[in-house]
Every structure is written in C-alpha cells, then in structure tokens.
Amino acid sequence: xxxxxxxxxxxxxxxxxxxxxxxxxxxxxxxxxxxxxxxxxxxxxxxxxxxxxxxxxxxxxxxxxxxxxxxxxxxxxxxxxxxxxxxxxxxxxxxxxxxxxxxxxxxxxxxxxxxxxxxxxxxxxxxxxxxxxxxxxxxxxxxxxxxxxxxxxxxxxxxxxxxxxxxxxxxxxxxxxxxxxxxxxxxxxxxxxxxxxxxxxxxxxxxxxxxxxxxxxxxxxxxxxxxxxxxxxxxxxxxxxxxxxxxxxxxxxxxxxxxxxxxxxxxxxxxxxxxxxxxxxxxxxxxxxxxxxx
Ligand code: ZN
Numbered sequence: 467x468x469x470x471x472x473x474x475x476x477x478x479x480x481x482x483x484x485x486x487x488x489x490x491x492x493x494x495x496x497x498x499x500x501x502x503x504x505x506x507x508x509x510x511x512x513x514x515x516x517x518x519x520x521x522x523x524x525x526x527x528x529x530x531x532x533x534x535x536x537x538x539x540x541x542x543x544x545x546x547x548x549x550x551x552x553x554x555x556x557x558x559x560x561x562x563x564x565x566x567x568x569x570x571x572x573x574x575x576x577x578x579x580x581x582x583x584x585x586x587x588x589x590x591x592x593x594x595x596x597x598x599x600x601x602x603x604x605x606x607x608x609x610x611x612x613x614x615x616x617x618x619x620x621x622x623x624x625x626x627x628x629x630x631x632x633x634x635x636x637x638x639x640x641x642x643x644x645x646x647x648x649x650x651x652x653x654x655x656x657x658x659x660x661x662x663x664x665x666x667x668x669x670x671x672x673x674x675x676x677x678x679x680x681x682x683x684x685x686x687x688x689x690x691x692x693x694x695x696x697x698x699x700x701x702x703x704x705x706x707x708x709x710x711x712x713x714x715x716x717x718x719x720x721x722x723x724x725x726x727x728x729x730x731x732x733x734x735x736x737x738x739x740x741x742x743x744x745x746x747x748x749x750x751x752x753x754x755x756x757x758x759x760x
Contacts, residue, residue: 516598522569523579530754531579532572533599535609535708536565540589545614547724555724558587560733561610564721567736567743568610575747578754596711606682606753607716608746609708612733613723622726623697624690626683627718633705634676635669671712678715681756685749686719693745695728719746 521531537557538544544557562584569580581602583595590598599607615621687700697720709716721742722729732738 516594516601518598518601519581519583521579521581521602523573529577529579530605531602532606532608532750533581533583533602533604534565534568535583535595536562537609537611539584539587542589545612545724547614547730555730557612557724560612560724564739564742565610567739568746571743571747592707595708596714596716599714600711604714607711607714609718611718611720613720615723615725619725622723622729623695624722625697625700625702625720626686627702627704627706628679628683629709630703630705634672675713675715679717682715682753683717685752686746689749690745693741
C-alpha cells in the first residue's frame with residue numbers, strides 16, 4: 467500500500483466505516499464505538515474473567531469512568547526507603563493512600579465514575595491492571611507510583627509517563643495479529659483481503675489512544691504547575707506494560723521519590739496527599755470536559 471493511499475485511508479476511515487464499508491468488502495454487523503472513532507476491541511473470551519472492582523460514583527453508565535491503579539501491593543512493596551528512626555517507607559502504601567485520596571476527591575465533586583484496581587494491600591499481576599480497565603469499559607487509566615533513586619537522596623520530584631510510540635506500535639501490531647487470527651475486529655467482520663485495513667484500524671486506534679494519553683499527561687503537568695514539585699524532566703515515555711491497553715488512554719504518574727525527604731514528607735501527610743489528589747482530579751475533570759458532547 468502506498469503512502470498516499472494509506473493517508474487517504476486514515477483520513478477516510480471514519481466515514482468509510484460509517485458509510486461505505488461495503489466498498490472495502492467489510493460487513494459491520496454490530497459496530498461498537500468507543501471514544502470518537504476509536505474502536506473498542508473485543509475482549510478475548512479466552513482471557514480469564516477478572517475479579518472486577520466495584521465502580522463507585524453516579525449509577526449512570528454514560529458518565530465517564532476512570533480506573534485508578536495503585537502500583538504494587540501485597541508481597542511486592544515497590545520502592546523502599548528507610549525513614550529516620552528505622553521505620554521503612556513502602557511505595558505500595560504511599561500510592562494506595564494517594565489513590566484513595568484521589569478517589570475520594572473525585573467522588574466528592576461528583577459526575578465521574580471511579581474504580582480502583584486495588585483498595586487494599588493485595589498484589590495484582592501487572593498485565594491484569596490495564597485489563598481491569600478494559601473489562602470495566604473505562605475511559606481513562608491512571609497508574610500511581612513513587613520512585614526511588616537509591617542513595618541519591620537529592621533526586622526528587624514527580625514525573626508523568628506515557629507509553630513510548632515504539633511500544634505503542636508494537637502493542638497495536640500484536641493486537642492486530644490476534645484480532646486477525648480471530649478474523650474479527652470488535653464485531654466488525656473483515657472479509658477477504660482486508661488484513662491491511664484491519665491493521666490500519668488497530669494502528670489508528672492505538673494512535674488516537676496515545677494522543678488522548680498525551681493530552682491527559684499535559685493536563686497533569688499544567689494543573690500541577692506551582693502545586694506539585696516536578697522532576698526537572700517531568701515528561702517521559704517508556705515501554706510500560708501497564709499502559710499497553712489499545713483502547714484505554716493511560717498515564718503512569720510517578721508522584722515523587724520515596725528516597726527524597728521533601729517528597730516523602732509530602733506524600734506521607736494528609737495535606738500533601740490532598741494537594742496531589744486535587745491536581746490529579748482537576749486534570750481528570752478537564753480531560754473529560756474536553757471530550758464531552760457539546
Ligand atoms: Zn512503582
């Protein structure tokens with residue numbers, strides 16, 4: 467396929483899918499649209515159904531749903547730092563408190579549905595975390611962590627991670643492969659020689675998801691300005707398994723360094739956590755407001 471026809475297809479895909487899909491040899495029995503023209507991928511029936519957490523907030527499925535993921539848990543403590551006096555500070559505890567504070571903040575203001583991947587000290591397999599978001603039909607995913615810099619106690623500040631483009635394309639390719647093997651793409655039956663088309667659809671969907679994730683990351687940076695201390699290079703991208711959902715935009719927020727005194731004391735006090743929660747809640751609200759129907 468030439469670059470030109472690829473570009474044409476990218477521009478034309480939403481219209482084609484809604485209108486002239488037959489021209490491409492596709493039949494669309496039950497198209498299921500997620501945000502905008504991002505496809506909701508069919509969940510693999512072979513994936514074990516997860517023990518899904520409760521959705522809190524308004525009992526209205528049209529309200530946006532954010533899944534907050536407190537990193538680590540159970541026998542996985544995450545980053546560990548020694549507090550003066552000998553007590554150990556564990557990332558899994560800090561991020562759980564922060565996730566709970568954020569949930570409470572969002573629920574108090576209302577209008578947004580919230581689910582936590584964990585609300586107690588339990589371990590959840592990495593791959594299950596975005597899967598929980600997908601199975602709940604979440605609109606946004608936020609994984610909360612805290613970093614460690616080992617002996618470098620001067621290193622501090624929050625960072626915001628999105629999935630690297632490379633990893634994003636890889637994830638899209640893997641999904642495309644799987645969906646092609648099953649000869650279906652979210653209820654869209656693809657017939658004949660349209661493997662290219664389905665690959666492009668998956669790629670498009672992942673790109674759109676990435677754009678949304680990047681927008682959310684920018685909002686956290688914007689809302690946090692002057693309120694949260696950020697790392698000198700706060701915006702990062704990496705190959706993070708927890709952000710690999712193809713149809714749920716996700717951001718990983720490193721709230722600070724447990725090995726940094728200033729960060730730790732902020733993260734371990736209620737006032738400090740309230741500041742983080744207010745910033746993140748505001749970023750989530752603005753994100754959804756930008757995508758609300760006019
Ligand atoms: Zn972590």
